[in-house]
Amino acid sequence: MPIKENNQYFIDPVYGDTSRKTSGTSMEVVLGPDAIKSENYGSSTNSNSIKSHMEKLNAKDFTLTSAGAQKGLWVAGHLLNDNLGGSGVAGKNLTPLTQTANKQHSGYESRIKTALETSAQLERYANLPFIVGVKYKVTVSIPTFGDFTPYNKAPSSIAIKTELVKADKATDQITILSMEDMGHIGAGPLGFLRNAVFAETIDNDDDHLRGCKNPSCAHVLN
Numbered sequence: 001m002p003i004k005e006n007n008q009y010f011i012d013p014v015y016g017d018t019s020r021k022t023s024g025t026s027m028e029v030v031l032g033p034d035a036i037k038s039e040n041y042g043s044s045t046n047s048n049s050i051k052s053h054m055e056k057l058n059a060k061d062f063t064l065t066s067a068g069a070q071k072g073l074w075v076a077g078h079l080l081n082d083n084l085g086g087s088g089v090a091g092k093n094l095t096p097l098t099q100t101a102n103k104q105h106s107g108y109e110s111r112i113k114t115a116l117e118t119s120a121q122l123e124r125y126a127n128l129p130f131i132v133g134v135k136y137k138v139t140v141s142i143p144t145f146g147d148f149t150p151y152n153k154a155p156s157s158i159a160i161k162t163e164l165v166k167a168d169k170a171t172d173q174i175t176i177l178s179m180e181d182m183g184h185i186g187a188g189p190l191g192f193l194r195n196a197v198f199a200e201t202i203d204n205d206d207d208h209l210r211g212c213k214n215p216s217c218a219h220v221l222n
Helices: 049-059 098-126 180-182 187-193
Strands: 011-014 026-033 063-064 070-072 074-078 096-097 132-140 158-168 175-177 198-204
Touching: 049 063, 049 070, 049 074, 049 180, 074 098, 074 198, 098 132, 098 158, 098 187, 098 198
Parallel strands: none
Antiparallel strands: 011 026, 026 132, 063 070, 074 096, 132 158, 158 175, 158 198
């Protein structure tokens, strides 16, 4: 139920069981406009984030800095972004992603954040009987990047999906934003809201590791 004083989540995040690899399997949440407020931020990842996964993956796939140091090509990716309240240390909210895949996910997350900023503006300046939110689901694939260590610790992909919802100000009831509801929102704001609606699969694939400098790795691409 929406909390009028703090519309961070209309429905709190629900996580799937951590896999036998101790990383996240799924996350579903209904975000309200206050999810983007700095006081509601979660946490960034660090060197201990799903450490047993990341150390092995980044020892396998890395590039080299100008000083010759190894820089891993994998990151601990948030299922729920830290700027939307997601933890960077809880395994249930993290999964290994290539840097490129993580950047792709970040691009979609930015569209969600813009929609929530738009919702906050509507709440402040428009006389609407509802508050717009975003239902967001991330599902980690069961198939892994490879069938041997360390690639069996990383998924082959993640699937992301969103819907626009509304929380009725009078009843707190949460329903899908209808075409009629959209008719009460101006064309400009509606464009930003609709841009946050998508259903996509983001792959961890060999092409994302093109820069690997490990001579023993399998990612030699033409």
